[in-house]
Amino acid sequence: MARYSRTEGTIALITLSNPPVNALGAAVRRTITDIMHRALTDGEVKAVVLCGENGTFCAGADIREFGKPPSGPALVPLIHDMEASEKPVVAAIEGVALGGGLEIALGCHYRIAHAKARLGFPEVMLGLIPGAGGSQRLPRLIGIPAALELITTGRLVSAQEALKLGIVDQVVDGNTIETAVKFALNVIGVCRPLLSRRLSERTPAFSVDAAAVLEEGMARVKQRARGAFAPVVCVQALRAAATLPYSRGMETEEQLINMLIDSSQARALQYCFFAQRNARKWSLPSGARWNNSKPRAVHRVGVVGLGTMGRGITVSLVKAGISVVAVEMEEKQMDLGMRAVLGMLERDAQRRGDTRPPTHLLTFTLSLQQLGNVDLVIEAVFEDMALKKRLFTELCNVCKPSTLLCTNTSGLDVDALAVVTHRRSLVVGMHFFAPANVMKLLEVVCGPHSSAEAVATAMTLGKRLGKVGVVVGNCPGFVGNRMMKLYLDQAYFLLEEGAAPEQVDQVLEEFGFTMGIFKVSDLSGLDVGWRVRKASGLIGPDVNPKTPSRWRQGCRYSPLPDLLCEQGHLGQKSGRGWYLYETPGGKEPKPDPAMHRFLQEYRSRYGLTPRHVHAHEVIERCTYAMANEGFRILEEGIAARAEDIDVIYVFGYGWPRHRGGPMFHAAQVGLATVLQRLEHYHQLHPDVPHLQPSPLLQRLVEAGSPPVHHWREHVQHLHSHL
Numbered sequence: 001m002a003r004y005s006r007t008e009g010t011i012a013l014i015t016l017s018n019p020p021v022n023a024l025g026a027a028v029r030r031t032i033t034d035i036m037h038r039a040l041t042d043g044e045v046k047a048v049v050l051c052g053e054n055g056t057f058c059a060g061a062d063i064r065e066f067g068k069p070p071s072g073p074a075l076v077p078l079i080h081d082m083e084a085s086e087k088p089v090v091a092a093i094e095g096v097a098l099g100g101g102l103e104i105a106l107g108c109h110y111r112i113a114h115a116k117a118r119l120g121f122p123e124v125m126l127g128l129i130p131g132a133g134g135s136q137r138l139p140r141l142i143g144i145p146a147a148l149e150l151i152t153t154g155r156l157v158s159a160q161e162a163l164k165l166g167i168v169d170q171v172v173d174g175n176t177i178e179t180a181v182k183f184a185l186n187v188i189g190v191c192r193p194l195l196s197r198r199l200s201e202r203t204p205a206f207s208v209d210a211a212a213v214l215e216e217g218m219a220r221v222k223q224r225a226r227g228a229f230a231p232v233v234c235v236q237a238l239r240a241a242a243t244l245p246y247s248r249g250m251e252t253e254e255q256l257i258n259m260l261i262d263s264s265q266a267r268a269l270q271y272c273f274f275a276q277r278n279a280r281k282w283s284l285p286s287g288a289r290w291n292n293s294k295p296r297a298v299h300r301v302g303v304v305g306l307g308t309m310g311r312g313i314t315v316s317l318v319k320a321g322i323s324v325v326a327v328e329m330e331e332k333q334m335d336l337g338m339r340a341v342l343g344m345l346e347r348d349a350q351r352r353g354d355t356r357p358p359t360h361l362l363t364f365t366l367s368l369q370q371l372g373n374v375d376l377v378i379e380a381v382f383e384d385m386a387l388k389k390r391l392f393t394e395l396c397n398v399c400k401p402s403t404l405l406c407t408n409t410s411g412l413d414v415d416a417l418a419v420v421t422h423r424r425s426l427v428v429g430m431h432f433f434a435p436a437n438v439m440k441l442l443e444v445v446c447g448p449h450s451s452a453e454a455v456a457t458a459m460t461l462g463k464r465l466g467k468v469g470v471v472v473g474n475c476p477g478f479v480g481n482r483m484m485k486l487y488l489d490q491a492y493f494l495l496e497e498g499a500a501p502e503q504v505d506q507v508l509e510e511f512g513f514t515m516g517i518f519k520v521s522d523l524s525g526l527d528v529g530w531r532v533r534k535a536s537g538l539i540g541p542d543v544n545p546k547t548p549s550r551w552r553q554g555c556r557y558s559p560l561p562d563l564l565c566e567q568g569h570l571g572q573k574s575g576r577g578w579y580l581y582e583t584p585g586g587k588e589p590k591p592d593p594a595m596h597r598f599l600q601e602y603r604s605r606y607g608l609t610p611r612h613v614h615a616h617e618v619i620e621r622c623t624y625a626m627a628n629e630g631f632r633i634l635e636e637g638i639a640a641r642a643e644d645i646d647v648i649y650v651f652g653y654g655w656p657r658h659r660g661g662p663m664f665h666a667a668q669v670g671l672a673t674v675l676q677r678l679e680h681y682h683q684l685h686p687d688v689p690h691l692q693p694s695p696l697l698q699r700l701v702e703a704g705s706p707p708v709h710h711w712r713e714h715v716q717h718l719h720s721h722l
């Protein structure tokens, strides 16, 4: 928990010891409070050095304790006693000093950091503010503007930046603890400077500028927060630091943290923290798991297809230091792709102040033969099964027998590709999200033949690329796009019933989505879905001409997006889609009067009487339809955990993190309510079978709505597709 020892005769060395990150659980707080008291009252001790075991100072509060009844001593009195002490207290910071860990360090009189250390207040990412004096001490140390930026964004800083900002006093390359002990010996008995080291006794200069900074900060934070409270409350805490004496500022900080600590947003954000980490812990029915399966070494990767996805994937790989052989079939496409990739790398290097992008890692070629020596191939050609099958057959002949063959398909059958190869166990899906060099999500799609080694290799490669990998089973659309289809269907139906695209989008954005569904559709291009609908036989020559336009495969269907595509309205790229753009390629969506006329004509053609669609209906129909499909996905064993589905939505589909994800949201609303609303909407729309509550949802409600982590136990015939 924490250890006490003496060094150099007069120095007390207190070492936090709670692996893996020395989080401040109740037992740690109790021990450190006791031994700090012992050190501060022991007449032989002249100074104290505080450090953490295993190269990590402290990652802050133990997040697992949030939401449980409080136990153990608070941190504020400990920090206060340390700071008030007449004995110098020196923090030796290795690894990380985060949240409560940094608050302890700010209560020390001096801070020595290792060159590789990182410091920060990430509480905002957990729906909180620094609540043990951090919001009051940091601005007194580094000023309002810098503290505002760090606390409202949760950004971590390097030791070097911390030195520049004045957060630490010295950065060392060598032994941090030894340096801190020497430092402590030097400052023993130097009383005057110690007085000035107590941050609580400093007054932050509150100039007119600071008032403006806070006002601007509040406006910026409100605009970016997408409905999240914590960033706004962070600004309120900083305003207290700037305008109130320390003791009153601390009272305000306490009131503000108490307001947040049990909020639904804090719960959702803390759930996301663990969901993201649990997603790494995959397992297969064979018993193979993340911690017993060895990934293959990947030094050289082939990327086939240099369209939007292939370019982003190539950039991601090169930025991670991996050699790439990028293959295109046509010279013109190759040229366009190559220029785009080089441009992206150039801009990225410039942003990082690096003069030379790592272009030496790239080979562009028109010949698949050059893939003979790669360890893994990522296919990113058009969503055309016949084309992909031809390619996979050819790759089998060209690549060495051990090469993993991965497809970036966004929803086609990975197993159908595996069976055309002679190495079924080495085929997996690696579904990146556009733009692939920016988006964090990676769905690793595991077919019935995929080996544990292939899954481990794809997940490990994803981690190297900085992605959040989630292992999912093979079904049309996998997890993300399968649920997305139902979300889109509801959005189209809402237009048919009377809503306008900008109205639906505004409601979704107010809910917290990064972008409304129609803006997303314009950005990705309406033709993407059009191709998928053609391939799946929803439209095209195979449809019986007698089938009504608004009826497909036994259920309600909206031909609205097909009609737009037929008119060449493909979204941003054509200057018109659900919105109007100034020029083709324009980025600024404007409501389109022609779209409103088009919708009116469409409704009258099909005898649909438009009605006012309320905001709550938009949210309920879109999000409950998604969650309902999520329950089916769980029941079918396509996703291992509700958490995995939520991670996919938060990292790949702009779902607001402070609402946890569609499954967590359903739990927060109350499963009984979700069930009842789905029944209501299904009664109104019996031609939409997907609104019928899923059997798993019904069983969970019957079982008294257990917490998310227990849902899987209610799956009737547990069968994993993973």
Ligand SMILES: CCCCCC/C=C/CC(=O)SCCNC(=O)CCNC(=O)[C@H](O)C(C)(C)COP(=O)(O)OP(=O)(O)OC[C@H]1O[C@@H](n2cnc3c(N)ncnc32)[C@H](O)[C@@H]1OP(=O)(O)O
Pocket: 020, 021, 023, 024, 059, 060, 061, 062, 063, 064, 070, 073, 074, 075, 096, 098, 099, 100, 101, 122, 123, 126, 128, 130, 131, 132, 274, 277, 278
């Ligand atoms: C009366 C109550 C006392 C209040 C005290 C004052 C209040 C302070 C508020 C806070 O301090 S809130 C917490 C602020 N800190 C954070 O948000 C840090 C969160 N952690 C991270 O950012 C990262 O984990 C890391 C520390 C940078 C390490 O990253 P790395 O990629 O190396 O490892 P991970 O896989 O992320 O983590 C390893 C392992 O550790 C678990 N873990 C990490 N941090 C915490 C934590 N603060 N509490 C509990 N558990 C933590 C993580 O879940 C992993 O566990 P696993 O089982 O191996 O998946």
